[in-house]
Amino acid sequence: MGSYVMSNPDVYLSEAELIKVKPSEIGFEKNTFCAANSSQCITYLAASAYQTSDFPTGSAPYYNLHATGNGVENTISHRMPPATFNRFKGTVLLLHGYGGSKEVMMATAIYFRALGMDVVIPDLFGHGESTEAFAFAAKEHTILNELLAQLSLKQTDKRTIAVGHSMGALTATNLLSSKYINAAILLAPMMSFELAAKEYLPYKSPLLNKLFQNQLDDIVNQTMTNAKVTVQETDLLYKLKGTEKPVLLINSNIDTLSPPAYFSSIQNELVEKVVFKNRSHSSLMVFDSNDISEVESWLLKL
16 A cells, blocks of 8 residues: 555645646647657646737736645745746746646746747656656656657757656656757755655655555665666756756745755856745646746856
């Protein structure tokens, strides 16, 4: 039972009220991509950058997300008038966290589409419509690199940024080695899994934590053995210390699942660190009107 709890995203309890509309209703198209030399396939959403002609006079894309966690409630909202469109060209690959799906990143996608970027949002293995075994976001980069190679043939602007939230930040970090990725934004990135698990259960379910706290090390080891993933594969610290591409690392001062102190050993000048105040873990999936200056000043340096 303990291993099941840690390795099955279906037991995840959502902390955020997300967009309720169907992806197709706001311009997303669903696609499936299969690897050339394996049986692996992924399902993903894709959408083009917004155009001013998409919005009648007086209308604009916006999102409003309510999130709880870390002892706080956050309401994150942002409205993007058409006059602000098309300031940054390229493609963004959006990667959700544990227990999420491609659909939970649609609010994040709205922001980047308004900036002027095309968006691609896959399901991580074991999540959403994925038929692959759960792999802690440690294995997806290989097939995503193939997908990015195919998509690059159609892109006029080859600049592509990987954006990952929580567990998805591990995949984004792994993709920094891809020639098709130019930079990454890591939103509340997950600690190495054996540490993240110790924070995750009390944060997510105090009852489950009481039941399993004495067995947690054994549960983690068994879960990772079942997934054929090593602890080192879930640790993005050493990868960020050596990256040669720009990274924006965003944390919250109160987030126990992704504490800023965990990343203090990263002294790589290409890794820019930003700490948002009093934001819950799940709320860091999106930017509000106060956040965007930090994000956009970094983007403009690319």
